[in-house]
Amino acid sequence: MEHDRGKPYSVLTRNEISVKMKKQINEISDIFFISKSDATVLLMYLRWDSLRVSERLGENKEKLLMDSGLESVVIDPNPDSSSEISLETDVYEFADDDDLISTPFCSHKFDTTYWREYLEKNFYYVEKIQTAISCPDQDCRSAVGPDTIEKLTVRDQEMYERYILRSYIEGNKVLMIKQCPARDCNYVIEFHQENDDDDEYSLNVVCLCGHIFCWRCRLESHRPVTCNKASDWLSSASRKLSDESFSLCSTKTKTVTCPHCLCSLESDTKMPQFLTCVCRLRFCSRCLRSEEAHKIEAVDSGFCVKTEVGILCEDRWNVCQNLLEQAKSDLEAFEESNIKNPSDLLREQDIMIIREGLMLIVQCRRVLKWCCVYDYFYTEYENSKEYLRYLQGNAIAALQSYSNTLQEQKDIVLTAATYEECSFFRHTIPTATSNIGNYFYDFIKTLQDGLVDVRVKSYNGGAGPLWYCDRCTYANTWHDKECEMCYYDSASLVGELSDLSLNKVS
Structure with missing residues (x-):
């Protein structure tokens, strides 16, 4: 895919991401003469940081292999029967050892059905990605890699590949990769430069599916509102629906929402006119203005106007x-x-x-x-x-x-x-x-x-909402932050639209 010219990110398909992942696995495998299965386990264990994997393999290969479960373990001939498996199912009665599967590093054997249930319950259907998949025996730390999964069914192998790709996207410590949050979209966004996630206004991303979302919070594009306020607004909307449902069951309790922090203040008796919220804002329960603004409004109008x-x-x-x-x-x-x-x-x-x-x-x-x-x-x-x-x-x-x-x-x-x-x-x-x-x-x-930014002197005598430049006395509209006559170069009046996410390039 061609690089998105002028943008700090690329929109990739899952196949393209998979190619990048396999290339990284092959590089570690070829350089350090280890199997691709072991390279996959190591990269996943260290969150796909090839540099860190290389350093750990160079410093103490044996320790890294042991920490990641890639070393053979000695099985206790008298194991504690109370800690044989980590899956909460009935004990399996195995008739034929030829149908049982274990990792290359231990002799704990289980049939394919047990393996599937174990992987689905503990990894595939769990929201949080794990950095390692270990043997189903809860006392065994032997790693489960592709060389074990390939002994299972085709369905199990496909689910494992999806899980590894998900680990590469969600658990990657090096690359900045995020899945497009649009429903049924399989595109993945990769950033090519540092992006300040602490910035109040993060970059808008335009996916090839047409969805535009905020990189920082993954909500839909919400400029000019900050991520926190966008989240607060959507949360308050959901909370209001919940409150409306609750109010059908209970109508005795009176509730007022703080206009500053959106916390709900309740009263079983008559609601007082002024309330003090936990955020320390004191406001009028009728007009929802601060106490100071309420008093100014009351002086001007003679009474408190209830505003919704x-x-x-x-x-x-x-x-x-x-x-x-x-x-x-x-x-x-x-x-x-x-x-x-x-x-x-x-x-x-x-x-x-x-x-x-x-x-x-x-x-x-x-x-x-x-x-x-x-x-x-x-x-x-x-x-x-x-x-x-x-x-x-x-x-x-x-x-x-x-x-x-x-x-x-x-x-x-x-x-x-x-x-x-x-x-x-x-x-x-x-x-x-x-x-x-x-x-x-x-x-x-x-x-x-x-x-x-509007720090110019305004005149009430002019026709309409205008301000006059102190330098050339040209009448500008309120939208103009600088004088249109003496500040802007004529060639800059028509700037280029950098992309459809309204990210302007100077």
Whole structure:
């Protein structure tokens, strides 16, 4: 597979990952003159760190082989009958030793059915990957490698190969590899450079299956919200469904959710107006504002206005989710239409232009959906909140304008009778796609920076929400963080969209 140019990762199939794994096994086997089965056991034992395996083999080969269970063990002629096997099943009565299988390093023999149950229960169907598979006898540390598994059935061998590949992906200490979290997707993502998993905003990964997810938390792409807040929001949504189910059974207890940490505060009696949460936030139980903000609001309006902040955000979230699903449906419909009824006038480049535009709309819709969560957690002053809503409104309007333009031009080229009718489309849409991509990149960055970059003097006398540059007095919109007239070079107004995950390259 070709390397994803311009991206720090590659999307690989499981077969390609398997080839890389087998190459690593063969290298250790050839260099140190050990069997491929033993090399597999050693690499798995040391979490696929070839350098560490090489160092341990060079320093003290015998000790490493003994630690990993690759040395023959002496069987006690009078074993303790109470510790014969680790599998909690009935004791097997073996009639013929020829049908029994043991590891090359011990003489504990079991039939194929017992081996299958042991491996499935302790390894194959266990969520956590183990660094070693040992003999079923619980007092024996002899390693179970491919040379033992090959004596079992074909089904057992296939399950073992899947387990080893899973170990290579999930337990790899050297390579940064993750399975795409989309359902029924078998693609694997490999990073080629260090990625800071401690960063609040991790890189978005675009899988070949079309799914876009956050590398750090493996949730769907959730910019401009941090991983922790995305997790909190989804957890609170699940918790709310659970609370709603519980409320059907118990209606006497009153519950209020803290707007800061989302903890639930309950009261069997009349709910007091002000509550103090364990996170030390004191807030009004009616309007869910902090005590200070509540008092300011009460002074301005004369009374406490009960606001359903969470419900409003959830309603907007649901609306944005529906628009996102519609955008996905439009993309799928175009793909199906292009396959069933290909146009004679459209070139592959034209189809790619439309596809990228529709994919970008999907991603922008996802950003707007998560902006609802950003708004929910945003606790700055009211004027800053108004600016946030202003930016959201601008982003929605810009995306809708682009969506309309793309739809109009798409309808024109799909019904065009001559190549000349497609010429305007080939110039307009790529430029518009680049512009909207950069617009949303700047929009996301503004929110991730916390709206702190706008430090210019605003004037109330101007028409509309404008600010005037102190240097050239040019009137800029609130979305512009630097003067459009004297700061930006004209050539930089149209930047390149680096990829469809809204990761802009400077």
